[in-house]
Amino acid sequence: MDTVHDSKLNELRAALSAGQLGRRDFLKQATALGLSLSGAIGLLARWGASPVAAQDAPSGTLVIANAEPPTSAQWDSYTVFGLVDAQVASLVHDSLLGYDSVDGTIVGHLATAWEMTSPTTMQLTLREGVTFHDGAPVTAEDVKATLDRAGDPEGGMAWHGLIFPAMSVNIIDATTIEVVTEAVFGPLEKSLAVAPIFPAADIANPEIFKERAIGAGPYKWVSYTENKVTMEANTEYWGGAPGIQTVVFDYIQDANARISALLAGQADIITRCSSEQLDRVSGDDNYYVVDAPPLTQIVCIYQNRDNLASKEVRQALAFAIDRQAIVDGILMGVGKVPYSAIATNAPGYQEQPERFDYNPDKARELLAAAGFEDNLTLTMATTTLVPHQKEIDQAIAQFLEDVGISVDITTLEVGAFRTSYNQYDLTLNTLASFNYDPDFTLGFYAGATAEAVWSLNDPAIQPLIDAQRQASGDDRLAKINEMAAYLWDQQPTLYLSDELWPFIVSSKVQNYERVPVVGEPLLRFATKSE
Numbered sequence: 397m398d399t400v401h402d403s404k405l406n407e408l409r410a411a412l413s414a415g416q417l418g419r420r421d422f423l424k425q426a427t428a429l430g431l432s433l434s435g436a437i438g439l440l441a442r443w444g445a446s447p448v449a450a451q452d453a454p455s456g457t458l459v460i461a462n463a464e465p466p467t468s469a470q471w472d473s474y475t476v477f478g479l480v481d482a483q484v485a486s487l488v489h490d491s492l493l494g495y496d497s498v499d500g501t502i503v504g505h506l507a508t509a510w511e512m513t514s515p516t517t518m519q520l521t522l523r524e525g526v527t528f529h530d531g532a533p534v535t536a537e538d539v540k541a542t543l544d545r546a547g548d549p550e551g552g553m554a555w556h557g558l559i560f561p562a563m564s565v566n567i568i569d570a571t572t573i574e575v576v577t578e579a580v581f582g583p584l585e586k587s588l589a590v591a592p593i594f595p596a597a598d599i600a601n602p603e604i605f606k607e608r609a610i611g612a613g614p615y616k617w618v619s620y621t622e623n624k625v626t627m628e629a630n631t632e633y634w635g636g637a638p639g640i641q642t643v644v645f646d647y648i649q650d651a652n653a654r655i656s657a658l659l660a661g662q663a664d665i666i667t668r669c670s671s672e673q674l675d676r677v678s679g680d681d682n683y684y685v686v687d688a689p690p691l692t693q694i695v696c697i698y699q700n701r702d703n704l705a706s707k708e709v710r711q712a713l714a715f716a717i718d719r720q721a722i723v724d725g726i727l728m729g730v731g732k733v734p735y736s737a738i739a740t741n742a743p744g745y746q747e748q749p750e751r752f753d754y755n756p757d758k759a760r761e762l763l764a765a766a767g768f769e770d771n772l773t774l775t776m777a778t779t780t781l782v783p784h785q786k787e788i789d790q791a792i793a794q795f796l797e798d799v800g801i802s803v804d805i806t807t808l809e810v811g812a813f814r815t816s817y818n819q820y821d822l823t824l825n826t827l828a829s830f831n832y833d834p835d836f837t838l839g840f841y842a843g844a845t846a847e848a849v850w851s852l853n854d855p856a857i858q859p860l861i862d863a864q865r866q867a868s869g870d871d872r873l874a875k876i877n878e879m880a881a882y883l884w885d886q887q888p889t890l891y892l893s894d895e896l897w898p899f900i901v902s903s904k905v906q907n908y909e910r911v912p913v914v915g916e917p918l919l920r921f922a923t924k925s926e
Contacts, residue, residue, distance in 0.1 A: 404429055405439070454629035454641040456924040458905065460916075461654045461663035464781055464810050465623055465647040471609035472602060473592045474546055474553045479667065479914055480645050482590075482830060484625055486915025487643065488529075489592030489611030490634075492520055492539065493585060495911040496918065498688060500832055502589050505635075506534060506612065515580045518588075522571045526634045528595055529616045536573050540565040541596035543575060558839040559587045559831055561865065580866040583833040590831045590913060614638040614920035623647035638920035639907070649780055649810055655900075658683070664902045664924065670783035671728030674898060682903050688910035689897035691739040691829035691837065694731065694782055696792060696890035699821050701851040703774070708766040710887040714752035716759035716799045722791050723893050726784050731893035737883035739894050741912075742834040744864075744876030748884045759799045770800035774821040777806050779813040782824050788892070789824055818848065826895055830914050834876050835865060841883060850888050857882070 408422055426436035466484070467476035473485040494505040504510070507520040526534040545551050547563030556562075562578040577584065592611060598604050609617040615627040615638065625645040631637040646663065648654045655673045657663040666673065669685075677683040698704045698713075723731040734740050735747040763769060774796070778789040786807070793803035808816065817823040829836040839845065842861050846852040860882055864875035884891070901908050908922045 409439075452637075452639070454631065454637050454639060456640050456926060457642040457644065458640045458665070458919075458922070458924055459644045459646055459657075459663045460665045460667065461646050461648045461657050462667050463647075463649060463651070463654065463783075466620065466625065467814065469620060470606045471617065472605035474555045477554065477830070480625065480647070482913070482915035483645055484609065484617070484627070485592045485611075486590075486613070486913075486917045487615040487627060487919060488609045488613045488617045489594070490526075490534075490613045491589060491591050491593060492522075493589040494917055495589055495832070495913055498909050498911055498918075500912050502585055506539070506593060507588075510585075513574070516577045518575045518584060519568070520573055520575065522573065523634060524571060526612055527632065528612050529610050529630060530595075532595060534593065534612050535596075536567045536570060538596045539573055539593055540567055541599040542594045543591065545599055546591065547577075554845075557843055558836055558845060559590065579862070580868075582865055582868050582872050583831060583835045586831040586833045590915070615643055633920070635920070639923035640919075643919065651780065651783070658900060658902065661902075664905050665899055665908070667897075667899050668783060668895065669730075669898045669900050671730045673783075673900060674730070677900055684901050684903060685898050686901055686908060686910050687896060687898045688912050689741070689895060690832060690912050690914050691742045691834055692895040692897060693734065693739050693827045693837070694788075694892045694895045695825060695827050696892055697817065697823045697825050697850060698889050699818060699851040700888050702821075703768070703772060704821055706766045707886055708762045709768065709772070711752070712759040712762035712766070712799070713796065713801075713890060714887050715755045715762065716801070717792055717795045717890060717892075718754035719890075719892055720754070722788055726787050726791060727893060730783070730896050730898060732896065733893055734891050735884075736877075737880040737891055738834045738837065738876070739829075741894070742829075742876075744834060744873040744880065746877045746880075748881055750885070752884075752887070756795075756799050763799065763801070768800070772800065773802040773804065775804050775806070776822040777808050777813055777817055777820040778824065779808050779810050781810050781813060782826055782895070785824050792822070792824075792890075818851065824892075828895075828914055832912050834880070835861075838864070838876070838879055838883075841888065852888050854886070854888075 408425055462480055464479060466480045467478040473481060490505050492505060492507040493502050496503045506523050506526060508523050509521040511519055513519045522536060528534060543565045546553055546555055546560045549556060549562050561581045564576055566574040566576060568574060595610060614630050614633040616630050618626040618628050627643045629638045629641050648657060651670060654666045655676050658666050674685065698710060704710060719733045723733055732740055735751045736745055738745055776789060776793065778786050789805060793805060796803050827837050838861055840849055841852060842858045860879035864872055864879055867875045904925050906923045909918045911917055
């Protein structure tokens with residue numbers, strides 16, 4: 397950057413430090429100088445900017461329409477997985493580290509400094525003066541209670557083994573802690589960036605999660621009624637008051653109803669949009685598209701039992717289904733066919749030699765070798781969770797019928813689908829990494845999670861997971877690819893497509909940006925004009 401820009405940035409920094417300039421005004425002026433929003437946010441993080449008197453008051457209401465409700469009507473983020481769960485957690489709670497940059501750079505949040513002091517120990521310095529929404533201070537004891545629970549192998553937390561290893565927290569003093577893992581855990585920094593910190597009192601009384609959520613984040617949880625989650629701005633947030641006063645996550649199951657709500661001004665953002673929805677706003681300056689996908693795959697989940705316990709049958713299904721035709725003809729390019737068991741934008745991704753390209757003759761050959769020749773019937777449940785899900789499911793059924801496999805399809809509402817999908821041989825769903833690391837999705841293939849999701853129990857998989865977790869740098873990328881290659885050969889699910897996650901946003905919403913995780917950590921920087 398030239399001297400003039402440096403001088404102007406220094407002036408902005410001085411005004412920010414003196415309390416003469418709010419964070420949002422800084423972002424506006426810094427981007428006017430040619431910085432990207434992510435670059436301006438990165439400067440704020442490096443400068444340790446805190447709330448200042450000149451900050452504008454939050455205003456307006458933002459409605460985000462989703463194709464799904466929360467996973468369940470309780471607010472313990474460590475026990476659930478879903479887009480809305482992550483959206484709520486990323487706003488109501490805060491974490492030790494965070495993603496405050498569009499390029500996925502990790503910055504300090506509740507921690508102002510962190511370093512690995514040994515291969516299994518990270519020391520962190522806690523930010524002082526931070527409070528929960530009820531006014532109670534955020535303490536080292538709260539951090540310890542939260543992360544000890546997440547790291548307890550016997551604690552029954554869904555996130556344990558997927559985002560967190562066995563670990564515990566040592567309190568050094570009021571502002572210094574150590575996170576200690578039992579074994580080397582490569583993605584620890586990324587995991588702490590999506591780990592909401594709860595009050596220790598809530599950890600001791602988890603029944604409270606059925607009633608409400610309380611955290612130290614930029615928004616306060618208000619209610620969940622009539623399929624709507626409502627939150628209000630936390631003007632005492634350490635990082636500055638958010639720009640929008642009220643945020644509502646609204647569950648609108650039907651895709652046409654969602655785009656209609658957007659066009660009518662009843663919603664400001666619709667998520668994970670289809671090509672048809674994108675076409676509705678193409679060339680319209682009243683809307684823009686934001687696309688920053690996490691490591692996300694659309695998969696056809698197989699229950700690896702009974703007839704699908706055979707690798708040959710699962711490979712036959714891979715050859716039978718023309719994935720590229722589905723991406724081109726149904727998703728209309730809002731997807732990308734992978735040739736490995738991880739998303740194409742994942743670290744470590746390498747295309748596998750056997751691509752399982754469409755080959756119905758090969759599918760029939762494998763089915764015959766497995767003892768099935770026009771005598772295999774599979775069950776499938778369909779819903780509207782994934783864009784174009786019913787059309788994709790019908791296409792999959794037709795491709796399978798073309799090689800002699802009969803498919804019985806049952807249509808379910810999204811909530812019912814979530815609780816019963818594993819009763820069917822085939823179901824379409826999304827597998828997304830919550831911490832922007834392939835370890836998260838790879839972890840689904842081992843232990844109790846694998847049993848619950850895929851009816852899978854393969855003793856070869858856990859050592860592969862451990863190997864990539866305990867490696868670093870290029871060696872870790874190689875280990876990730878080794879596991880991905882093994883899964884690709886086994887085909888425990890159909891890796892249909894990367895999901896590209898385009899969101900359509902009303903132009904009334906300014907400074908709306910996403911980072912490649914499932915939640916909404918940058919939403920606090922957004923504003924809305926009326």
